[in-house]
Amino acid sequence: MTDTVLYVTAPDAGPSADTTRSEGVLELERELERVGPRSSVECVESIEALDERVAAADCVVFEEDATGDAPPIGTVAVACTGTPLIYYGDPDHTIEADSRVDSTSIRAFEGVDGFVRRTDDSAVHLADEIAWQCGRQPRQSTAIATSDESGDRPKVARLHQMTTRLVACRSEERLLDLAIESAEDILGFDASSISLAEERDGETKLVIRAGSDEFDDISRAHDLSEGILGKTYREQRSFLLKEVADHPDARPHEDGYRSAISVPIEEFGVFQAISTDERAYDESDLEFAELLVTYVAQTLSRLRVAETLRERRERLTRLHEGTTKIVGTTDEATVYERALETTETVLELDICVFLSADLESEELVPEAYSDTMDERLARRVPLDHGIVGETYQQGEPSIIDEVVIEDPEIKGLERFKSAMTVPLGEYGVFQAVSEQSHAFDDVDLELAELLCAHVTEAIGRARAEASLVEERDRLSALFDNVPDPAVQYHLSDGEPTVRAVNDRFEEVFGFDTETVLHEDVDDYIIPPGYEDEAQQLNEALFAGETLRVVTRRRTATDVRDFLVNVVPLTAGERSVEGYAIYTDITDQKRHERALTAKNERLDEFASIVSHDLRNPLNVAQGYLELLGETGDQSHLGEIDDALDRMDELIERLLTLSRRGDVIDDTEPLEIHAVATEAWSAVDTARATLQLGENQPLEADRARLREALENLFRNSVEHGSSGSGGDRNGDANDLTITVGALEDGFFVADDGVGIPPDARQSVFETGYTTASDGTGFGLNIVDQIARAHGWIVEVTDSEAGGARFEFREGSPEDAASEPVPESTGSTDHRHPDLEPPADGGDPSA
Template structure:
């Protein structure tokens, strides 16, 4: 156990030694006695095993106890040594104390002496162990102090320096030996040491650690961080030279301040309304924030870098009036071409030709694709990476501002173009925004005012449907609004809308627009009232033609059929010269009915058309007509027309029949395109049409032959007009008939 005490008893009297050992082990259970008869044996035992205390007699044969002490001290200088002797005198006691014995005890009668001896042994060992532990603690602390990389020193409660490492001594400007034992207060300068003194005093009084950063009072210009730890016997002080850190922090604060200032510039540049203001602000910021004395901002114009703003310290002739983008040995031109920032520490060594020979270094940064910012210095290495980064930050703000100005200019131009387009759209147009599901008018164009009769002031900011939707059409309007809000475009939907003159027909076209969460739209109204009136009129006309055709087909054909049947019966019973004329009259009536029915049918409006090859239809119509020996001359350059193919074929068949009937079976018929107008012509080489008859040739009943019904050309005109075309009979100055159809 750690508290056991091994005692070496050295006495030449074995009985005394045994008795002493017995009593010691009986009195204290901590003591174990090792008995030796001579000092020589005692030294051997001391060398061979752990001994905590020596108890020795004085008078022994080989040597006395004091000489034995001297031998022990040569080996163990601090081991407790008690002289326990029966030969006692003041002289021996004095000599023993002078020799350095731990204790001196004279042998007397009785057992009490052994109790006293045991007590002396325990006290001596306890003190020795405490001193050894203190020495070891000091050694460990010293080793710890020596391993400390910080500057370190320790002071006692009287402010005396008890330890200082080499680093601390060097920083303070003294040697270690010079400082040990010195009063630290006397080392402080008379001025400037108050803060350190107060910190140490606070640590002493409150027994709490103190940390502070301060300028060194021993090394002007240096900063130290001190950590003061109090203990019962004084203070331990660690300190570091933090000058570099403080300088870096100062640089960081300065850079942070510049960055904050540059962000303020970003806020200011938003208020600029022109490129010139932005360039001027860039140079102002470069001078005042980045501390660039000589700088300029150039814009790219027509292949040149043109200065837009320069610092006041820039010489008037120090910048080019215009630098070509392809210029050699020019840093700004190279920056614009490569779109890369550059930091050049020595312009001349890098092979550049600066505007002034005294310019030695530069930073050059592209302003997007519109220009270059450049700062120069008359010193080599006048800029570092931090300068470049801050300048790039400034240029980033400037670039964004220039882009904003450009965008706003383009936007204003686009708005102006749109406004002009809006105002000049020939159809009624309204712009609106949906508010709680209802379209509210934002603007209308002049055509809207003309079409509906309401001016801008009376309708803007009011619900559009309140003005335009006729009574009974509210649900239809709501469905249209829902489709527009959902982003669905409406193309050409026929609707009725209220105007100041009443309800009119319109084609509706919508353009939905989504702006953020706002639903907006544009609607164009094409007035088709006249067209719809014409269509309704034509529908009524077609209905009357159908009714007329029904009457002709039923009320005339039935009696005609009866007459024809009776004539057949009469002819079977009688042979009379009256019968053939009757038959011819009935046949003529049949032909007239067929032509009238055809005229009624072909007069209907054409509702569905498509792209038709005129060449192909001409060939088909010619094949459908009995042309006998007549010839067709067809121009292959005939166009494609938009028509009802079946009715166009009937039109051509009638013209071909008309040509053969009037020009003869060996006629030549020509079909070709018109030269100066859209359309085609049909001509024959017959006798032509009398000049007085050109105006009446298309009327019902017109015919120049005895057997004709006079409906052929009337049917042609009906088919032409049903397509929305025009037909005319043209005088050619030659013996021929020529009809021109304008499509």
């Protein structure tokens, strides 16, 4: 056999490089040929290469590298665990921080077995060290040198020396070869073999894996019932057969063999030594064989454990790669397919199936199964059926080493001897079966559980994703087909940006998707004055609140009233996505305001009627009192006119109240004529009516007359009173003038006038400064003016009294201009004006 020496050096420092180190390698090869003709040197330049080849090596030389390019000695020592490592270097170089390299420190360095100082002729010493480490030229210890070479002590020493190489083996093949070599060279056995237990065709066999040159049947399998070989393994005890032919258990045996030693290698196999001579072995030989086998068994155990761990690491690595593909899948069917692929290629399970739980049909349904599985097994079964049903119901994995299957519906199930079943949470079950008993162990179950945990997680994620997609599709369909404008929003930095808008949004608001996409929707549809309200809504949206708000938004044509419904994707928690739907309720709000206004008019009707009836009623009462006092009936005509006027007013007001109108049809008039009619219907005492320039106009005669009556009465009752109630003259001194303006007419008096800060308030309903006033007179005047399309303004007359000017214009109209919902009012007047508390405003 050839000893392999790995020479660890820096890159590009091998034999092909023209360097000092390459010459040293060549010198070493020449020296090794001299010392040990069966040695070869292989250069290694990286830890990865060392890991791949060290198992087959007999010795490793680490060349100290002053450049620092070679792998660290500590890393090399770890990689060479079990294989002799020689440090070949300069004593002035350091292997670790603050640690000088010399013969003492390097030998104390963990993992280094030998040290050779690098000098000009050091290749000779390195070759000797390699030869000794490989066991070709053992050093002579004091004990060996003073013993008889034919005695047992040198044999024991040499065997113990060989154990260093035995326990350092990295492969079973190398171990078995060294064991056979030791049996021949150290123990002096003529021929020997090692048979290992292996599973073949479902049975345990003993197969020869190493032997002397006399054995030409390497790999031959023996039944455990055959001869002394099988008996040794079955009973786990050693046999010394001094005469094979006479031993009853040595049947059958090979002709020509006369004596033998048979020693069990624990559960791994059997070592045998045979000879053609009778009584070739004695009890001492048996003891040496058992000692050798002890080291072989220990090393086999270590190698098997290491191999198991290595295989497990590899399987875990491959399982991780497989589960990565599974976890990254969002389609449930693909999850099952990839899970099946992983069980077959990584877990190496040939017959397996994944079943999902169908709660509607109460069945376990096969989703993916091996090609080797009988399709009759891949069938729907009840949720409580057999092993899979029990596993699903209890949620606990199981291994059954001896399966008993009784299913009259399917023939051939009896061939399956063992089963491993693992639940997939609430989603189903995984099961693997085998035609061999005890086919699954704890490692298989552990890996299967790990795989199934990832499969369960992936199924849950896939179903959640499918549910989310379904929900999004449903929302998308609703979004596209909702009859109202809708926006899909995303809150970014506290501002709603547009993800999508439907067709109706484009029609109503006039912005297409391309214009508003990824933009702040508030910049496009929020009217002036509503910015703060919009910010409050955004804060509520970000908090995940579902909102239902009546507000106003700017459309393509005008500002309109909307009912805004905002629904976040995740209700009740912070959310950055959702939908906003705008329902136009402008007509509804107008109807509500009109209805409110009508109700208010009905509420005011009684007060208005009583107010307007006061003028003719006062006239009639005055003449009746005069009639009672004097008996003069000459004023009965005036009483009759007053009653007719009352009847006319009642009929007129009832008609207008029912129709909801303020004025009736208009006609061409002259202001003097209507003013004269109105003057006659008011108790003006002895005030004087003065007519200025006449003015033609288009008006409702009855309503214009009513307005003038209220103005005349207001001047008579209030125009001659000061704020303290003192007379500033009396009504006999009051002059009321009606005249023309360029674009209208005026009514003025020479009374006390109206203060500037009260001139807007006098037109409010209920505003009065008189203790017995109703506050309707000037409000009626204002309503009649507005109904005609006039503006009425209060100013000072030339005499310092009150002057009411009527002009054509565009008056404010509460009924035609909706107000923001947040104001809670339909009042069109200035909200900051309050009536004075001192009663100094002379208005009705």
